[in-house]
Amino acid sequence: xxxxxYVRLDADRVGEKLELFLLEGNISEAGELHRSVQSAMEKLRxxxxxxxxxxxxxxxxxxxxxxxxxxxxxxxLEELRxxxxxxTRCSLSCGVGFTVTEALQNLRIAKLAGRDxxxxxxxxxxPANPSGAADG
Numbered sequence: 001x002x003x004x005x006y007v008r009l010d011a012d013r014v015g016e017k018l019e020l021f022l023l024e025g026n027i028s029e030a031g032e033l034h035r036s037v038q039s040a041m042e043k044l045r046x047x048x049x050x051x052x053x054x055x056x057x058x059x060x061x062x063x064x065x066x067x068x069x070x071x072x073x074x075x076x077l078e079e080l081r082x083x084x085x086x087x088t089r090c091s092l093s094c095g096v097g098f099t100v101t102e103a104l105q106n107l108r109i110a111k112l113a114g115r116d117x118x119x120x121x122x123x124x125x126x127p128a129n130p131s132g133a134a135d136g
């Protein structure tokens with residue numbers, strides 16, 4: 001296990017919603033969604049920093065941060081997701097890993113598995129014998 005945990009966050013379907021608003025001529029609604037996402041991301045960055053964690057970068061609707069593995073709490077990610085949903089009415093997917101690549105891969109799994117979830121190194125692995133029946 002590494003000394004650091006990396007967390008990659010990405011809003012779900014924000015680009016699609018913005019594009020639809022614009023195609024329908026709802027420029028004010030597109031602007032409102034954009035502003036709410038920007039505001040929510042700013043709040044998430046501040047919460048991450050308040051926890052003493054390191055924001056590596058943050059974009060329009062995504063972010064990457066790291067924390068010591070001893071300080072990782074899934075509940076904190078649930079708090080961030082809840083805050084984002086409350087402010088934007090959009091869900092947030094999270095990938096967690098011991099490397100940036102693993103965090104990105106787990107984010108991809110979260111998106112492919114239906115979005116609106118956290119996927120970490122152990123979240124998607126099945127037990128060797130899920131049925132509990134004896135091998136053989």
